[in-house]
Structures are given as structure tokens and as C-alpha cells.
Amino acid sequence: MTEGQRLFVGGDWVEPEGGHYEVVDPATEERVGWAPEASRDQVRAACAAAREAFGPWSRTAPEERAAILARAAGIIGGHLEPYAELARAETGATTVTARRMQVGVAAARFGRYARVEPAEWAIPPQINEAGPMGRAAVMGALAVRQPVGVVTCITSYNNPWANPAGKVAPALAMGNTVVVKPAPQDPLSVYRMAQALEAAGVPRGVVNVVSGRSAEIGEAAVDSPDVDMVSFTGSTAVGQRIAAVCGRDMKRQLMELGGKGAAVVFDDADVGAAVAGIGTTFSFYSGQICTAPTRVLAQRGVYDRLVEQLAAYAGRLKVGSPSEPDTVVGPVISAAHRDRVESYVELGRKEGAVVVTGGERPSYDRGFYVAPTLLADCTNDMRAAREEIFGPVVSVVPFDEEEEGVALANDTDYGLIDYVWSADVARAFRVARQLRAGGVGVNTVGRNMEAPFGGFKKSGVGRDVGSYALHAYSEVQAIVWPG
Numbered sequence: 001m002t003e004g005q006r007l008f009v010g011g012d013w014v015e016p017e018g019g020h021y022e023v024v025d026p027a028t029e030e031r032v033g034w035a036p037e038a039s040r041d042q043v044r045a046a047c048a049a050a051r052e053a054f055g056p057w058s059r060t061a062p063e064e065r066a067a068i069l070a071r072a073a074g075i076i077g078g079h080l081e082p083y084a085e086l087a088r089a090e091t092g093a094t095t096v097t098a099r100r101m102q103v104g105v106a107a108a109r110f111g112r113y114a115r116v117e118p119a120e121w122a123i124p125p126q127i128n129e130a131g132p133m134g135r136a137a138v139m140g141a142l143a144v145r146q147p148v149g150v151v152t153c154i155t156s157y158n159n160p161w162a163n164p165a166g167k168v169a170p171a172l173a174m175g176n177t178v179v180v181k182p183a184p185q186d187p188l189s190v191y192r193m194a195q196a197l198e199a200a201g202v203p204r205g206v207v208n209v210v211s212g213r214s215a216e217i218g219e220a221a222v223d224s225p226d227v228d229m230v231s232f233t234g235s236t237a238v239g240q241r242i243a244a245v246c247g248r249d250m251k252r253q254l255m256e257l258g259g260k261g262a263a264v265v266f267d268d269a270d271v272g273a274a275v276a277g278i279g280t281t282f283s284f285y286s287g288q289i290c291t292a293p294t295r296v297l298a299q300r301g302v303y304d305r306l307v308e309q310l311a312a313y314a315g316r317l318k319v320g321s322p323s324e325p326d327t328v329v330g331p332v333i334s335a336a337h338r339d340r341v342e343s344y345v346e347l348g349r350k351e352g353a354v355v356v357t358g359g360e361r362p363s364y365d366r367g368f369y370v371a372p373t374l375l376a377d378c379t380n381d382m383r384a385a386r387e388e389i390f391g392p393v394v395s396v397v398p399f400d401e402e403e404e405g406v407a408l409a410n411d412t413d414y415g416l417i418d419y420v421w422s423a424d425v426a427r428a429f430r431v432a433r434q435l436r437a438g439g440v441g442v443n444t445v446g447r448n449m450e451a452p453f454g455g456f457k458k459s460g461v462g463r464d465v466g467s468y469a470l471h472a473y474s475e476v477q478a479i480v481w482p483g
Contacts, residue, residue, distance in 0.1 A: 005187075007036050007211070008194045010049030011204025017042055021213055023188055026092035026331040027321050027367045035187045038210040043179075043220035046208035050150040050177040051226040053205030058147045058175035062116045069169055070114035071200035076107040076161075076193070083192055087161055090186035092331040092368070093285060094322045106165035106193065112449075113173040117467060119145040119474075125483055138483035145474040147175035148252050149228030152221045154242070155190065156233040157183035157333050158288045164190050167231045167254075168197075168207065170469035176229075179208045181221045183234075185333050187211035219245075228252060229473070235388075236413075236458045243461070254472050255461040256290070256454060258388040259416030262409035263293035264431060266402075267301035269421035270443070271309060277419065277445040278394060279313045282372035283328045287341075287392035290459075291417045293445060295385055296396045297408050303398045307376045310394065311357040314372035319362050331368040332391055338368040341391030348375045348384035353395065380408050388414070402431065410436045415456030419445060438463070 004020060006013040018037030025032050038046075057065075076083065080103055088098040123141035130136040153167040164180055171178050182190035187209075194209045210217065222230050222245050229252035232242050236258040246253050265274050281292040298306045322330035332338050338361075345359050358373030375395040378385045385395040399405045409418055418437040422428040425442070432440040438455040447453075450466035464472045 004034050005036050005191055007038055007042060007046075008191065008198075008207070008209040009042060009046045010052075010208065011198075014042070016212075018212060018214070021184075023090055023186065024334075025089045026333055027323070029366045029368075032086070032089045033188050035184070035211055037212040037214065038217055040216055040220045043181075043210050043217055044224055044226075046179045046210050047150060047152070047221065047224035047226040049205040050179050050208055053203060054147075054149055054177045057177055057203060057206050060175065062119070062173070062175075065173055065175065066114045066116050068197070068200050068202055069110045069173060072197050072202075073107045073110035073114060075196040075199055076103060076110065079192075079196070080104065080107075083161070083189065086192065087186075087189050088322050090160060090188055091158065091285075092322055092333065094327050094330050095325070097285065098322075102159050102161040102189075105159075106161035109162065109165040110169045112466075113169040113469075117470060119174075119470075123478075140481050140483045142479045144477045144479060145174065145470065146477050148473060148475055149176060150226050151176045151178050151229045151231055151473060152224075152227045153178050153180045154218055154221065154230065154232045154234065155180065155182050157185040158285050160186045160189040161193065163233055164193060166464065166469070167233075168193070170464070171231070171473040172202070172206065174470055174473045176473055177206045179210065179221055179227070181218050182209065182211050184211065184213040222246070223249075225249075229254070231473075232256070239460070252475075253461050254464060256464070257416075257458060257460045258414055259290035259292070259455065259459050260295050260386065260388050260412050260414040261291060261293045261417050261419060261437075262412070262435070263296045263419040263421065264405045264409055264435075265296060265298045265302055265306055266405070266420075266422040266424070266427070267299045268423040269302060270423065271302060271305055273443060274306065274421040275309045275313050277421070277441075278310060279317075280445055281394050282314050282392045283317055286329055286332050286370065288332060288337075288390050290388070290390075291439075291445075293419045294389065294394055295412075296394060297399050297405050298396055299405065300398055300400055303396070307356060307374070307396055310396070311374050314357050314374055317372055319369055319371060320364075321367070329369075329372060329392060332370055333368070335368050337390070338370055341370050341389055341393060344384050344387070344389045344391070345373050345375070345393060348378070348382065348393075348395065351378075351382040351384060353378045353382060353384060358392075380411055386412060402427070406431055406434045410434075413458045416454075416459035417441065
């Protein structure tokens, strides 16, 4: 599909000094294309280009920036089919997922930030008495959102369209410039996004894309003195290392890290609805999503029915080639990740969990497939029930009373998104407010795309999505004057 992809640095498409490496289709294990391996110097050059472009871009009228984002949204939407085909090949996502949730969401996010929102607001005047600070006066004040500067965007492999779009679009809307470092497994889609932005008229140096398998590529994009902020989506372990570097130089951070979402299912819940929601862990991105309800806490009265129906649900899902229209579960991203997921299933067995369904590798000659797997009779101290597996694996833990369910849900290092299923809406909202998570779904796994998104505890720092992303990619400046 794509041969010899070049880096995008300072408005130019440049040959990578580190050569190229293969991008592999997780379903076929065949080559998708050749991705560029940047050198540390090229990453620094990208950061320097973003720094040089920042001044003029930050002074550009918000309406002009919005127009560019709108054109980019149109270009991405106009190339939906080829972009989705590339995304499917790079990630192993099903065709429907690649079209709607990857490329489709990316276009929608650029369109969302193509509308201009107020960047300043008045603060009520304050009456100051005469004193050491001067004469008596009425002091007016204005709060103004200003761009942070150069933002390094390090993106995840599970969605190479929606994830970078969710960073780049609001960052550009606020007048920042960006250096995007995509995941090494599927960077080619991000270069297509850069082409769309270039065609939309983004000025030279405002958007830069550098990729590579070496850890020093990401390190150079984080520790560059030209970088003011790092926006990262990925594992908690990597996020902690990035945060340490940012802390030394007081760089701003936006961290969307790991999750082990608890789904608290009460006795009075609509079991069918709960199964359908929890079952998305088996199918959506093959469980490679941090918001998945992977840790089910089932009240005793519903436990057996829930396990039985979850097992039946998983057993009905077709595992196979993402290009087939009836495929629901595609492969995971790599052979190494497949081995990691399988190791957690085996660990669950050793810890005493019962493998109700799945647990065996699907019999395909090629592709990194994992069968949807349900682990029952788990306890909350099992590693399989505590650690992020990032695959189509669900663990079920029983509980008795409401207080125990809340305590089990909060007994985790993570706190991204939890879920509550109950026919008693008052109880569901009461429980939701007690959960230490950045988001809680009540009788749904759906999202409101204007609601703030981010995590408690080791699931992240900061909030984005909707208007919250404009805050995330800005500094607030106070301007004060005598009235």
C-alpha cells in the first residue's frame, strides 16, 4: 500500500536517517508498507520547526485556524475508503470499526474543533481599599486562554486516526504547534492525516510527524527544550517515565493511561443490557481499549445468569479476518501482544479462576488471534483481575452487598471509566458518585463526546474531549486593570 514513507518535518517530506521498517498486517502477517525510522536529530529538527512556527500560528485568527481544520475534516471524510482500508490493514480492526470509529471519528473531531469558541471571559470586578498596594480602586479582570506552545503528541496503536485527531485538532485550534510521534506498529495512517492537513493549508512547521521503533525517538520528542507540553496516550508505566521528564522541566502534561474498568452489576440489573455492554470488551478493538469493562463485579443474585450469558455471548462472536463483513473479533496488534494476553489467561488459571469460554488460540495459520475469554470465580487480588490485559479477556468477581461492590471497584490502581448496571437509577447514581474513576457509565458503555475524559489515580492526569480539550491545550492568563 505505502512504500518508503517519508517523515514530515517543517513542512517538508524528508527521508528518514534511520531507514525504514516493516509495518505488518496483524491479520495476515504480510507487509502493509515501510515506515520511516527517524534519527534523534530529525526529531529535534521537528521540535525546532514547531517552535519556529509557533509565533505566527498562535497569532493567526481563530477563524482562520478553524477553516483549516474544517477543510482537513472534509479531506479525511472524502478519503474514507482508502484511509479506512489502510487503518484496517495496520491495526487489524474490522472494516466497520476502521470506517466509523477510526477514520470517521477523526473527521468528526477535526470538524468539532473547526468552530470558534470564546477564549476569554470576564471576572467580576473587585473593590480594593487604599493601602500598601495603592489607592482605592475598582479592579477589573479578564481571564484569557493562551496556547501552551509546542505540544508533543504521542499516540496509541489501537486507534491511529481518532487518537491523534483528538490531540492535534484541539491543540491547533488553540494556536499550538505539534510534533506527533505515532505508535510504531501503525504510523502510516498518521502520515495520511498529515497529508490531509497539508492539503488543507496548514502552514509549514505547524504539524510535524516523526516515527520509529527506537525508544529514543519518543524520548527526544519529550525532552527537547523546544517542547512545552506532552500529550500521551498509552501504558501507565511509559506515562510515568514521561511524567518524570516533564516534571524536571515543568512541562505541561495530558496523560491518558491504563484502565481496568469495573462493571458493577446489581441483582436488579437488565442482564441482557449488561451482557451487551460488557461484551464489547470481547469485540471492540479485540479488547485493546482502555475504557473496556474488563473487571465485572456481579452481585450474588445475578452472578450465575451473568456468567452463563456472557459465555454464550462470547461464543457467538465470529473471530476471523477483519476484511470479512461478518467478522466481529479481529486479531490483536502483534505476536508479542498475543503472547502477553495468553499469558494472563494462563496466569488466571493458575490463580484459581475458571476459564468458562475461550482460553485457546483460534486455529488460523496466520494472524495474531485471541479467542474471547471469560474468567469466572475470580477474586479481586488475582493479577488477571487487577492488571490491564488489553485484550478480549473479562474476569468476573462476585460480591454480596452494595458497599462491598463499591469497595471492590475502588480497590485498584486504575480509575479511568467504571460502569454500573441497576434498575434502581437512584442507587446507580449513588454508587457512581462513590466510584474513584474519571467517568462512570450508568446502564451504558456509550460516551457523550462533549463530556470530560480522563482518569483518577494511575489512569492519567488532566481531562480532554469537547471544550475540556481546549482547556487542556491552553494556559489561562489573567489581565487586571483599574476600572
